[in-house]
Every structure is written in C-alpha cells, then in structure tokens.
Amino acid sequence: MSVQDIVARCQALFEDLDFNAVKQWKAAQPGRKSIGYMPIYVPREIVHAAGMLPVGIFGGGDQLEVIQGDAYYQSYICRIPRSTVELGLTGRLDCLDGMLFPSICDVIRNLSGMWQIMFKDKYVKYFDLPQNYDDATGGSFYVHEMQALRDDLEKLGGKKISDEDLKASIRVYNDNRKAVRELYAYRAQKPWQAPTSEVYLVLRAGCVLPPEEHTVLIRQYLNETEKQKRPQRDNARVILTGSFCEQPPLGLIKSIEMAGCYVVDDDFQLIQSWLLDDVPLEGDPLQELSKAFLHRSAQTASKYDDRKEDKGKHLLHQVKTRGAEGVIFAAASFCDPALLERPMLQEILARHKIPYTAFKFAENTGQMAPIREQAGTFADSIKLWSAA
C-alpha cells in the first residue's frame, strides 16, 4: 500500500460516521462486543482484555448535521456533547454495547448521566480518574475504579478477565504506544514527510481499529512515507495544544500547515500517547496501570498539577524536545479545561520567551480564512524574529 492508499483508508475510516469498521469487526465473530469511550483517557487495556473493541468517540466533526443534539444543549456549551448525542439518537452508535465517560470536565461528566437516561439498554460508566497521585491514596482509588470496570465487563462479556489477559493487552498497547511515539518522533524530525493532516488521520484510525491492526498501520505509514520524498519548506515549527477533547476539523489542521506552520507536536488524541512509557508486564497489572497513570502520564488541563512549579512542564518539554519555535493554543469554544488553563500556560511561555498565539474553534468551524491568516502571521513573526 502506498502512503496515499494508507492515508485514503484512514480518511475513509475518519469520515465514516456509521462506524462500519466497528460493525465489520463485530460481524467477523458472533458475540463480539464494543465499548465506546470519550476523551481524554480510559485504560483501554481492560476493554481489550475482555475481548471487546475499544472505540474512541470524538464527536461528529464537520460532516454531521446536528439537529436533535442541539435540543439538549444551550448555546454556551461546546459542540462535542451535542454531536455525540446526535450520533446516539440517529442510531449511529447502536454498534456500541457500552460507553465510558472519563472525568475530563463537567459537560462530559453530566453527559454520562444523560446517556444512562437516553440509552437505557446500554452499559454506561462514568470513569473517574484520580487527582491525588499517591499510590496508597489515589492509586488505591484508581485500582478500585479499574476493578469495578473489569467486573462490569466480565458480566457484560460473560467471561472472566484474568491477570494474564490483562498483561497480554498491556503488551499490545505498549507496542501501540511505542508506534505512536515513533510516529511523533518521526514527524518532529521530518515534518514535511509526515504532515500533521496525515498523522492525525493515521492516529484517528486507532479509534476504530483493533490496536494490533492500528500498530501495523502506523508502521506501514512510517515506512511508506519515508520512501516518498517530499519538498521541505521553511515553515515555522509549532506545538498545537488545547485540542484534547473536541477535535478541530481536518480543514483547520490543513489551514495551519498551509499557512506556513509545521505542527511538530499536539494533544489531539491524547489517549494514544497519554502513558509516556511502557507499562511493566511484571507484577499486578492493575497496579502497574495505576502507577503508569499516576507517575508517568502526560500533563493536560483536566489533570491537577500538584505543585505550582509543575505547571507547563510538559508543554515546555514538548517545545524543547521537538525543537519548536512557537505554540498555538487551539481550544474548542466553551471548553472549560483548555480555556482556564490557557492563561497559566501563556504566562509560563512568556517567561521563557516562547512565542504563542491563540484561537478558538468548533468541530464544525467552516471559515478557515481568519485562522489561516492568524497562523500565517504567527509563522511570519517567528521567522522574522528568529532571523533578527
């Protein structure tokens, strides 16, 4: 498969709001079940170990006309819950046997209760994540939460989930995360070879494909794109941050790139790179997943920073290790976590003399000209200042 074929396949998966890939996976073996999850993070290993397919639900994008979903939300609430409700009410999520709503913000939290009322025949769980990072306290709570999920999925699937099952799934996801890290590293090194509009699609395929297949796909993409030499431009290297839940339309990512920016790191689908290194296969699997979450996971707005001096550390690390020249804050309108976090991160960047710019979007933003102009001006200013 050529790189174009791979990207075309990923784009087709991305655009398919009927989740046919999930339906096909289920149809391949009677009795298979799939569990949807919303941003930012759930331990997919437990779903996988239950023999089920974890399916990432990131709203309806810019191709879905939201009619019923709008009747459930006021104008000052972001778009992802209304398009998710639309997906549910139009039967597009019927292929899912359950939904997980991780703690990220009050809107997604409340959506978990709405889902319980609106889809009574489905398994629904609000999945709490600890904001206390001591193993004995937050860790115990988190292990308890994961065990509850494990028990629920055992009941739903009618099969026990052994420690060995969990370890096998951890191995699968360790490999997947390794491939994701390779992809991110490659893009940072040669962003002209792996444009973010393509990388995004390759990663997004991981929302609907089994992880084993997704890992193969990422590596195929890396192999194929390396073969095809593409022109290198004098673009500004930027980190794009704040889009960890509602996703910007693909056109927006393309606009930023066309405006003269190489996106060398992002937080689009943070779940895929949330755990920063391998989860050990020795020891109790839930304990190891817990430790990885508590001590070796990405920093993001919905996670508490225990110490003031930790704020912005991850972003600064991204800037440094990816060789970025600036940061673009791209937050969904009315996104409490991203918009409340932004002034703190901006202050830290200013202190470190790292240029930044900021805008808001909605998943169905159609007018790209202002964003393209803003990103273009930002890229120009970086180039001018760095030349000076």
Place this chain on the structure above:
Amino acid sequence: MTTTAAMPASVKKPQNVQKEDAMLLQKELINRNYHEVATAHAEGKKISATFVPGNLNELLMCFDFARRLPETDALQNGMRKKSGRMIMDAERDGHSEDVCTYVKTDLGMMLQGETGPTGEPMPHPDILLLSYTGCFTFMKWFELVRQKYDCPTVMLHVPYQGEGKVNPGMRRYVVDQLKSKVIPALEKVSGVKFDIDRLREYMKESVKAEEDLVRVLQTAKHRPSPIDGYFGAVYYIGPIFTAFRGVPEATKYYAMLRGEVEARMREGKGPVTPEGDLAEEKYRLVVEGPPNWTSFRDFWKMFYDEGAVIVASTYAKVGGVYDFGFRHDPEHPLESLADYCLGCYTNLNLPQRIDMICKYMDEYQADGLLINSIKSCNSFSAGQLLILREVEKRTGKPAAFIESDLVDPRYFSGANIKNRLESYFQMIKQKRSAAVH
C-alpha cells in the same frame, strides 16, 4: 474579638426593603466574617480559602483559620454591582469570555487592588483548600490563584456519584486524603495540631443548625408557604454553607429563623420579600439552578409581581443536601465529612438530580419547574434541557427555561426573562383551568 463595633453600618434596615430579623442577623454574620478576614493577619491569624459545595468548615475551624470563600466574595460583588468591571478586567488580562464569571470576578477583584465586597481589604489566603467537589472549574480556579499568588494549595479530590451512589472505595479515598494530605497541610500552615475532639464538638453544633435549616425549608410544604425556597433561601443558607457551620452563633441564627418562620406559618402568612409580604400565593414553583446575583432584587420582583413562590430549589442544597437525612456525625467525623462532600447537589448524577426535583414537585405540591440556566456554570447547566423533559414527562407539570448568568450583568436580560415568565404563568393557569373543566 470586638468585631461588631467595627462593622460597616450596612446592618441597618434600609427603608425601602423588607427583611426578616433573621435576614439582618445573617447579613451581620457575613459582614463580620469579612472583617475577620480583613484583620486576620494583623491579629496573627492565618487565612484559608475554600469552595462552598461540600466545604469543610468544621475542619478549618480546628486550625483557627479565618475563612474566605471566593464564590461568596464573587456573589457579594455581584449583588453590589461591582462584578461587571472585575470580569472585564480579568478578560483584558487574558481570561476567555467563555469561562466562569465567578472565577473572573475573583481574579478581577485581585487586579483591582484586593478590596473585598464590603470595602475592607481582602488579604491573600495562606492556604487554598481545593475541595474539588461537584465542579471542574474549582480545580482551575485555585491553580490560577496559586499561579498568581503562590499560595500553598492542598487538593481534596471528591469522586463523582456517576452511578448514583457512594461506594466504600469513594468514601475511603476521601478519608485517606483527609488523613494523609489535607490535615497535615492544614497543621503545617496553621501551626495548630489537629484535635479530633474539637472537630466532634463543632459537628455537634452543626447538627443542630442543620436540623433547624431543614425544618425551615420544609415549611414551604405548607399552603401558603411562609418562605421563598429560592430567593429567601439563599439568605438562609448563607451561614451554614460558608464560615459559620459549627459556630454557636449560627445555631442561634437557625433557631431564631425557625421560630420566625414557624410563627409566620401558624399565622398563615406568605414569604417576606424586599417588596413586602407576599399577600396571595398564586403559583408554587420548584427552581433548578443558581440565581442571578447582579439583578437579584429585580429578578425576585418578577415573581413577587405574579404572586409566585418558589417552594423548593436545588440551589438551596448547593453546599450540602440535608433534607434526605444527612447530618454531620460527631461519632464518625472524618467519614461524615467525606459523606458531606460526596453528597452535595452538583456531585449527584443526572438521574439523581431528576429524582430529587420530581420528589420536590410532589412533596411541595408545585405547579411546575423553572430552570434558570447559568452560562457560567456547566456543572449545573449541562444536561438541564434533558432534566426539563424528564421532569415534565414524569410529573405531567409544565416546565420552563430561562437563561442568565451568576455575576455577569451582560447576560441578564430582564425584559426577555419577564416575557418568558409571564408566558409560563399563563401556561400554568391554562393547565389549571383545563384540569378543572
């Protein structure tokens, strides 16, 4: 401390506003607390700041803190028409127009020179007790304050009742945090050793006030209701949800309030409103969502003019839910604090909130449900349109939806709200006559 003498003169009964005596005492208590905060450092006391839902007032008192509640500061600034400029100052300082206006009022107040709502200085807290209960924004709010003022911060993560119940793991998690993080941090900053018996004593006091508050709020089951369970209740909950739960004066306040309200009930009187006693009770409503503070009196008057009484509200339970039996338990103090936090209204899931509203509709014989949807507050607002549908479906009573904000005067459109309310009352009237015929 002789705080009463130094009180601003605002406790005098203004000529054109009707208030119950208990309301005046409440105001005196609140103002006294602002004075305590203003003079704390001069008196050698440390200051804590924490949030209203599930607040740990009894615990903070064990360490002799003067106690600030930034949400209350913001609403007091809103009622005094000061919040608009504060919000715009915070927005000019880089805060998004999309986010909570309590946060921006608090940050704006600091930017304007750190003077509190009563005009006295508002010193920096010595510790931020980040009781992360029922509202995501709390976490960011104190991170923002910490970043600006470098205050030590201690997090208490209270898990959400996603499955509509508290499981033992959730309670254990909260208690473990209290023991391993919160109490040691409070000891360190205050220099006061934790004494669990002192906590028990405060809790014994809390129980008395809680009992009286429940009795007061439940008088609204009577026809006519002697209280307004929303506009009036926000005064009643002031002491218990802020710095006074566990304080003997609060106990006295609630005993006095209960006496006053029960007397009104026996006399068949309606609620006291700023416009005077409500002579005729025409409509009985349940309200979901916080009030608007910047036009509070105008807002209340819209109901007074129509003869509408709010017989129960979810906002009156925002600090803690007592009317289904919870009381602080001096025999199990830490577990009881955990249950209090876990049970606060915005920590309940949507089905629980709907059950609670339907129960109120039934027990308080309400004519309908009104939702005041607040732009700033996703914790309350996200899902309210489904709440409306479900409550209508389950009770057969009409529901209405209005929109405003907590403290941003730009989001209070009096004419629109009045229009909607008038149509709503028409609808209730029509439903009633349809039922008669």
